[in-house]
Amino acid sequence: MAAAEKHDVFQAIADPTRRQVLRLLSEKERPISEITSHFSVSRTAITKHLHILSEAKLVSGRKVGREKLYRLQPEPLEELHEWLSYYERFWSNKLSILKHIAEKEN
Amino acid sequence: MAAAEKHDVFQAIADPTRRQVLRLLSEKERPISEITSHFSVSRTAITKHLHILSEAKLVSGRKVGREKLYRLQPEPLEELHEWLSYYERFWSNKLSILKHIAEKEN
DNA sequence: TTGACATGAAACCGAAAGGTTATATATAAT
DNA sequence: ATTATATATAACCTTTCGGTTTCATGTCAA
Structure with a gap:
């Protein structure tokens, strides 16, 4: 194993x-x-x-x-977060678009 | 199956x-x-x-x-996101604490 | 209507997942 | 020294995973 x-x-x-x-x-x-x-x-x-x-x-x-x-x-969970962030724009569009833009600015 | x-x-x-x-x-x-x-x-x-x-x-x-x-x-990915959000405070502490607070205010 | 194309579905296969019991070893407590 | 505790490891078992090949069916094009 x-x-x-x-x-x-x-x-x-x-x-x-x-x-x-x-x-x-x-x-x-x-x-x-x-x-x-x-x-x-x-x-x-x-x-x-x-x-x-x-x-x-x-x-x-x-x-x-x-x-x-x-x-x-916890570090490897960042990889998961990155993978997931790609899809964030696909759900609850209205709010998440703003959030997406906001996060780009970091 | x-x-x-x-x-x-x-x-x-x-x-x-x-x-x-x-x-x-x-x-x-x-x-x-x-x-x-x-x-x-x-x-x-x-x-x-x-x-x-x-x-x-x-x-x-x-x-x-x-x-x-x-x-x-994409909806089920929200469940994953929720699960993951619990752990966000455990990585890259300095930045994520601020982010955590900011997101609480939404 | 005769093929060609796109999918569905069954049967099978080896390897991995998730679990168990049994045995061995190291450390702590008496 | 002896016993109880905490873990390690090996062997084994059943079910699921990820894949295949084979055959059947539905649909489009000529």
Whole structure:
């Protein structure tokens, strides 16, 4: 499952469990077992999700004593934001056109 | 493969081919074979991608003569945008805090 | 009406996704 | 030294993903 660069941010956020993990880590750094306690799947399954999130550089883990603490690494979400910004002009046209112009001026 | 609601917008955009299809359809309405001509996979494969995009309500198709024309349906991307907006405050803090405040005032 | 074109749909395939159980190892606490 | 805790890793399982080939059907053009 490990290897390198097999998962990107788009794949990483495709799974609802992984999105929930990101939410939890957005609040604070947490060890694996504490993350697991929020779900009904096994710790092993959560570990795999964390590996996928790691590959996508959305989280990073550091070992402290016998625990492994994971924290959010939000940078790759910028890529998603850029992708999405292309489409912003296609929805709710009236308001978003103004917003689009405004953002161009930054 | 069809059924109902099996794929959401997060899963739909996870695949690079599907993202490219969305780009093509953002320019204009196109028939399946014309879409297929932009890729190296079979028409059948593209049809399946279109089904998945349809389930996620990201595209819609209408039949005209012997062709089936697909067009972009951008609304579900708003859901993605909302999800993402939660995380905006976590990156490039300096600038985005101001932006965050500014957007609150709309 | 006879092809050619555009799509639909079924059957199949290998690989990956998402999960499990079981076993091993390192660290902390007693 | 012993035990409990936290994680790592391997093996395995079922379902889905992304793709193919094949065949059927509807529509347009000559």
